[in-house]
Amino acid sequence: MKIIIISRPDFFPGEGNAINRLFQDGMVNLHLRKPECSREDLCELIKSIDPDYHSRLSLHQHHDLAAEFGIKGLHFPEKQREATGEEIWRDLVAKGYRLSTSIHDLAELERLSDAFSYTFFGPVFDSISKAGYKGVLDEDFVLAKNRNAPKVIALGGINASNIQKIQGMNFDGAALLGAVWQENQSLKSIESIKSIDPIDSFNLGTGGLSPRQLIGAELRQQFPAAIETSPEQFIAKGQSPKKSIAGGFSRRITRDGRLQFVSNENGEISHVQSILLALEAGCKWIQLRVKGRPEDEVLELAEKAKFLCDSFDAKLIINDFPHVAKSVNAYGLHLGLDDMPLREARKIVGEEMILGGTANTLQHVIQRIEEGADYVGLGPYRFTTTKQNLSPILGLEGYQRILHELSLRKCYIPIIAIGGIRQEDIAGLKAAGLYGVAMSSALINSENTKKTIQNIQQILC
Numbered sequence: 400m401k402i403i404i405i406s407r408p409d410f411f412p413g414e415g416n417a418i419n420r421l422f423q424d425g426m427v428n429l430h431l432r433k434p435e436c437s438r439e440d441l442c443e444l445i446k447s448i449d450p451d452y453h454s455r456l457s458l459h460q461h462h463d464l465a466a467e468f469g470i471k472g473l474h475f476p477e478k479q480r481e482a483t484g485e486e487i488w489r490d491l492v493a494k495g496y497r498l499s500t501s502i503h504d505l506a507e508l509e510r511l512s513d514a515f516s517y518t519f520f521g522p523v524f525d526s527i528s529k530a531g532y533k534g535v536l537d538e539d540f541v542l543a544k545n546r547n548a549p550k551v552i553a554l555g556g557i558n559a560s561n562i563q564k565i566q567g568m569n570f571d572g573a574a575l576l577g578a579v580w581q582e583n584q585s586l587k588s589i590e591s592i593k594s595i596d597p598i599d600s601f602n603l604g605t606g607g608l609s610p611r612q613l614i615g616a617e618l619r620q621q622f623p624a625a626i627e628t629s630p631e632q633f634i635a636k637g638q639s640p641k642k643s644i645a646g647g648f649s650r651r652i653t654r655d656g657r658l659q660f661v662s663n664e665n666g667e668i669s670h671v672q673s674i675l676l677a678l679e680a681g682c683k684w685i686q687l688r689v690k691g692r693p694e695d696e697v698l699e700l701a702e703k704a705k706f707l708c709d710s711f712d713a714k715l716i717i718n719d720f721p722h723v724a725k726s727v728n729a730y731g732l733h734l735g736l737d738d739m740p741l742r743e744a745r746k747i748v749g750e751e752m753i754l755g756g757t758a759n760t761l762q763h764v765i766q767r768i769e770e771g772a773d774y775v776g777l778g779p780y781r782f783t784t785t786k787q788n789l790s791p792i793l794g795l796e797g798y799q800r801i802l803h804e805l806s807l808r809k810c811y812i813p814i815i816a817i818g819g820i821r822q823e824d825i826a827g828l829k830a831a832g833l834y835g836v837a838m839s840s841a842l843i844n845s846e847n848t849k850k851t852i853q854n855i856q857q858i859l860c
């Protein structure tokens with residue numbers, strides 16, 4: 400569940416330092432909302448915020464400052480949204496901006512453009528920061544999911560005592576204001592924010608620290624400049640999926656799954672480090688593939704991987720371990736030909752989780768379709784050192800032949816090319832009809848991983 404913090408509407412001494420402290424202690428996103436403020440005053444506040452955090456700010460006013468400071472978030476209040484239009488929003492999204500807006504009537508949700516990543520809705524409960532601003536929802540309210548609508552972030556009166564209700568109401572996240580900032584305009588102790596994470600209250604025999612805190616501490620020690628923990632991490636494993644549609648669940652491979660990173664470990668880098676490298680470079684679909692280790696060790700790695708993926712708004716797929724995938728509430732599970740049958744795994748992970756399977760032949764692909772797979776990893780394309788007991792090499796002609804046979808049989812499923820794929824192979828694979836590619840060493844061993852991933856994503860679009 401995504402947690403967003405909104406600034407106080409007025410300025411106060413030391414606000415920049417207070418914001419920096421929030422980021423240092425785990426805040427992921429901050430909305431700078433200063434109604435009626437001057438451009439100069441807002442500019443001075445942004446200058447007092449560490450530039451490392453600028454990309455995680457969202458501006459409610461003076462959007463022109465975004466380009467000047469490298470700010471990626473732009474919020475359009477209702478009136479401003481109505482005064483602009485689709486062409487402007489699409490242009491901003493194309494330039495890499497993250498758009499959000501606000502609504503006060505859920506009926507507006509169906510009319511919102513999908514250019515917006517999320518929308519605030521409220522007040523859900525009686526406002527903390529605005530006296531007399533009453534909540535509009537009943538206690539038993541549950542938000543109906545619309546897969547075409549932006550995510551909905553609950554706003555108004557949310558604090559440590561009621562935040563779990565937000566999850567039960569099916570909201571995608573919560574926005575905090577009054578629960579963070581005191582009336583005397585100073586920042587509350589960061590402990591007041593951490594207390595919003597329900598799992599932190601359980602002593603699990605680890606000195607009072609929750610898994611989230613332990614993992615965050617370990618990752619911060621390894622990558623102090625790269626890891627930003629968020630209060631929402633590890634809230635209630637097994638929460639309701641966000642893929643529901645009328646009549647059931649839509650288990651699907653999304654567009655960001657066209658480029659999949661498969662974790663790798665060697666003498667120089669660990670699985671977790673390789674995942675972090677891929678995430679920092681912009682990869683949004685991560686597969687944790689650990690072989691030859693007991694399940695408890697894989698679970699520990701999976702918790703760290705889930706933590707990282709959530710921090711970067713990426714999807715985590717677990718290879719080979721269905722119970723681990725279920726435990727960490729992964730987005731998906733991938734199984735090899737020699738692993739547990741897909742139907743048996745489906746009984747463990749449930750109908751919500753996306754399920755992928757490896758294939759090497761036409762018969763394997765058809766088998767995976769019959770088993771109910773959501774996508775197929777077909778390969779290997781060429782020889783690769785990252786996988787033992789390698790199946791026969793397919794090459795481009797092998798893919799073309801299998802895809803042709805599938806089309807004759809009217810068998811359609813997203814197919815991901817795997818095994819020794821390099822950047823120069825991708826255009827040909829796409830032309831052959833492949834949905835996407837899964838890569839490992841070719842990404843983390845490239846001279847500029849970020850540029851490589853950006854180039855590949857552009858080819859696959």
